[in-house]
Amino acid sequence: xxxxxxxxxxxxxxxxxxxxxxxxxxxxxxxxxxxxxxxxxxxxxxxxxxxxxxxxxxxxxxxxxxxxxxxxxxxxxxxxxxxxxxxxxxxxxxxxxxxxxxxxxxxxxxxxxxxxxxxxxxxxxxxxxxxxxxxxxxxxxxxxxxxxxxxxxxxxxxxxxxxxxxxxxxxxxxxxxxxxxxxxxxxxxxxxxxxxxxxxxxxxxxxxxxxxxxxxxxxxxxxxxxxxxxxxxxxxxxxxxxxxxxxxxxxxxxxxxxxxxxxxxxxxxxxx
Amino acid sequence: xxxxxxxxxxxxxxxxxxxxxxxxxxxxxxxxxxxxxxxxxxxxxxxxxxxxxxxxxxxxxxxxxxxxxxxxxxxxxxxxxxxxxxxxxxxxxxxxxxxxxxxxxxxxxxxxxxxxxxxxxxxxxxxxxxxxxxxxxxxxxxxxxxxxxxxxxxxxxxxxxxxxxxxxxxxxxxxxxxxxxxxxxxxxxxxxxxxxxxxxxxxxxxxxxxxxxxxxxxxxxxxxxxxxxxxxxxxxxxxxxxxxxxxxxxxxxxx
Numbered sequence: 001x002x003x004x005x006x007x008x009x010x011x012x013x014x015x016x017x018x019x020x021x022x023x024x025x026x027x028x029x030x031x032x033x034x035x036x037x038x039x040x041x042x043x044x045x046x047x048x049x050x051x052x053x054x055x056x057x058x059x060x061x062x063x064x065x066x067x068x069x070x071x072x073x074x075x076x077x078x079x080x081x082x083x084x085x086x087x088x089x090x091x092x093x094x095x096x097x098x099x100x101x102x103x104x105x106x107x108x109x110x111x112x113x114x115x116x117x118x119x120x121x122x123x124x125x126x127x128x129x130x131x132x133x134x135x136x137x138x139x140x141x142x143x144x145x146x147x148x149x150x151x152x153x154x155x156x157x158x159x160x161x162x163x164x165x166x167x168x169x170x171x172x173x174x175x176x177x178x179x180x181x182x183x184x185x186x187x188x189x190x191x192x193x194x195x196x197x198x199x200x201x202x203x204x205x206x207x208x209x210x211x212x213x214x215x216x217x218x219x220x221x222x223x224x225x226x227x228x229x230x231x232x233x234x235x236x237x238x239x240x241x242x243x244x245x246x247x248x249x250x251x252x253x254x255x256x257x258x259x260x261x262x263x264x265x266x267x268x269x270x271x272x
Numbered sequence: 273x274x275x276x277x278x279x280x281x282x283x284x285x286x287x288x289x290x291x292x293x294x295x296x297x298x299x300x301x302x303x304x305x306x307x308x309x310x311x312x313x314x315x316x317x318x319x320x321x322x323x324x325x326x327x328x329x330x331x332x333x334x335x336x337x338x339x340x341x342x343x344x345x346x347x348x349x350x351x352x353x354x355x356x357x358x359x360x361x362x363x364x365x366x367x368x369x370x371x372x373x374x375x376x377x378x379x380x381x382x383x384x385x386x387x388x389x390x391x392x393x394x395x396x397x398x399x400x401x402x403x404x405x406x407x408x409x410x411x412x413x414x415x416x417x418x419x420x421x422x423x424x425x426x427x428x429x430x431x432x433x434x435x436x437x438x439x440x441x442x443x444x445x446x447x448x449x450x451x452x453x454x455x456x457x458x459x460x461x462x463x464x465x466x467x468x469x470x471x472x473x474x475x476x477x478x479x480x481x482x483x484x485x486x487x488x489x490x491x492x493x494x495x496x497x498x499x500x501x502x503x504x505x506x507x508x509x510x511x512x513x514x515x516x517x518x519x520x521x522x523x524x525x526x527x
Contacts, residue, residue, distance in 0.1 A: 045452050045453075045454040045455070046422070046423075046452050046455070155315070156315075183450075185314050185315050185479040186314075186479050186480050186481075186520070186523040186524055186525075187314045187479070187519070187520065187523045188314070188315070189523065189525070190522070190523035190525075193525070212452045212453050212454070213453050213525065214453075214527055215482075215524070215525030215526055215527055216525050217527070218525065218526070218527030219525050242527050252454075253453070253454065254527075255457075256453045256454045256456070256457040257453050257482075257527075258453075258456075258457075258460075258480070258482040258483045258485065258486045259482055259485070259486070259526065260481060260482050260485055260509055260521065260524055260526060261485075261509070261510075262485065262486060268456070268457040268460055268461070268486050269457060269461075270454065270455075270457040270458040270461055271454040271457070271458075
């Protein structure tokens with residue numbers, strides 16, 4: 001059962017790929033919780049299992065993935081035991097996702113408005129969809145007229161805003177953001193991070209943030225879990241982990257982030 | 273250190289008349305031998321157009337570029353081909369920069385063939401092996417396909433290919449932007465090592481001042497096609513003069 005304070009509780013989750021000697025334990029006995037209105041960051045380098053953990057929550061994992069144990073508690077039920085039909089009712093309406101590549105996340109032959117409307121058609125019957133679309137675009141500071149624009153007519157930053165608008169279309173309780181700014185310029189990244197921070201307050205959104213960059217963690221997250229090879233090696237309050245990292249791997253990840261004011265003789269150091 | 277490249281009042285204009293876009297406006301700067309020169313700015317500011325003009329992938333509309341004492345802004349034919357041996361380029365997206373149906377080593381052999389380096393196939397293949405050594409990749413991997421490599425490894429391959437002609441200047445257009453921070457740190461270290469070992473100079477194009485701070489000697493900040501600020505990288509970051517530089521600085525996530 002989820003307690004009153006937590007919107008999501010992942011307990012002892014294990015997700016494997018392959019069989020026998022070739023088994024890859026992408027997620028290996030992982031537990032974490034996301035509190036109401038809280039932002040949790042899962043940090044790790046590529047291949048650490050952070051994205052598979054995030055996708056597991058609504059069983060969006062690739063077909064080859066095997067759930068080997070554990071549970072994902074959301075809204076009083078274990079997501080892993082729900083049918084596809086029940087999961088479809090939750091995906092997009094109660095839990096929604098934004099991904100890294102805004103350019104490939106939209107269908108190039110439909111307008112932005114059409115694609116936002118699709119989510120509304122599925123999950124929110126009987127509302128004035130035109131009004132709602134313009135309200136959603138407003139929320140992410142885009143002009144109404146962009147509803148009739150096609151993805152190729154927009155910049156990467158604008159598209160990522162549209163994706164956020166689409167994700168918020170059904171007022172989800174949990175937003176999973178998988179490297180939402182990795183493909184963007186730092187200046188645009190700053191805008192998107194500010195927007196996410198503002199929205200999480202405004203609509204009391206809980207956010208599960210996936211990233212490889214500790215700089216972003218420090219900006220947005222209340223809590224952080226550091227993942228390495230499918231396991232969580234360190235967790236805690238963001239400030240505490242940043243100020244006093246305990247695990248070597250956490251220290252290495254932090255040292256890899258380029259700083260504006262590197263320590264003397266510093267510079268970035270690669271992972272060992 | 274001697275001047276390697278001098279760029280004077282360079283302009284790049286795309287299109288004609290009312291629809292023309294003035295991508296690079298009266299840009300002047302120089303790069304010394306063995307120097308890593310950073311060029312920062314946001315998307316659309318003209319930094320890639322400037323990089324491409326220097327490699328002559330785009331023709332400058334006006335202005336002068338002097339490389340090792342020769343004016344290279346108007347080179348054609350054989351002279352341009354020779355210039356390309358001295359100035360090479362690495363792009364942002366290593367996935368898009370390699371032919372998926374060609375073994376990566378052969379992509380490098382091709383470069384050597386075009387420029388008639390090496391007497392025969394065996395010699396060229398040997399040269400590919402050396403290049404793989406120098407970028408920290410296993411020699412045997414040269415005869416594999418691009419999809420068998422990670423993003424960081426692919427970027428190393430692209431760097432090896434750019435080094436094949438022993439250039440003096442490498443234009444690196446956002447070479448680490450598509451990579452994880454941990455892989456990014458490895459590639460930055462590799463670029464630093466190439467500078468120390470070979471005296472290679474870089475024009476390092478990036479949108480991230482923090483990355484620039486960690487690898488470059490000097491930096492130019494570009495905005496709307498113009499260089500608005502230029503200087504030693506520590507000076508520019510610690511004492512930014514232009515408002516736009518300050519904006520770029522405040523965008524960097526820090527902790």
